[in-house]
Amino acid sequence: MGGELLRENFQLQGRNFDKAGEISSEIKVILKELGIAAACLRRAVIVAFEAEMNVVMYADRGTVTLVLTDKAINLEVKDEGPGIPDIDLAMQEGYSTASDEMREMGFGFGMGLSNMKKNSDEFCIESEVGKGTSVFARILLDSHA
């Protein structure tokens, strides 16, 4: 979709709560420096942050791929982790499988996936139990100026 202006890959480390969110902060800086409109930027970094937190909380490791085109910000987050047995259930606001440790971090209240979907113009999630989860989100540049 549109010409590719930027592509960046980032590595995520599972269960490293101290570093959780660093990649999303980095993405925010990159997009801000590129002059992305505040509303789009905000939506993109919320999606990135929620996805990053999910990888840190549940998975062993993961990657974030940020692709900026002249029309959209695309985020692909893939992890190696337990996977999600029932995606429809996981997408329901309030449903959570979080541990106490995750809740102590202020996350795991069953809003992450729905927040990601709400802030995306296109959103899809695929998961295989025992292998991992992939999330793709597209935020259009001109729809929320």
Add this chain to the structure above:
Amino acid sequence: MMLAEIKDLLKCKVLAGEEDLSVDISQVVASDGMSEILAFAKSKELMITGLTNIQSIRTADIAGVSAVLYCRGKQPDKKVIEFAKQKRIPVLVTEMVMFDICGILYNKGLKGVS
């Protein structure tokens, strides 16, 4: 209402951003759940929370709030305060509990985001 007025009203101590208290606040988002903050903040609000770990400042940065107020006198680690300074997010702490803080600010005309 200026952040400096909120500081006086709630008898806050400023932990970061003493020089940025002239920021204007008209809306408030209050929760210990960071996803709730991310779901409801529209940017430029005052964020009130009892969660004082590094994720509270990360969430504030990602959500684009103007300032963070910790309730119940909870003190964050030094590294959390340093991180807030780095991100230029003012951080205040009050001894008051969240319910009282929200009631006082609501009476002064501030509104929650929804």
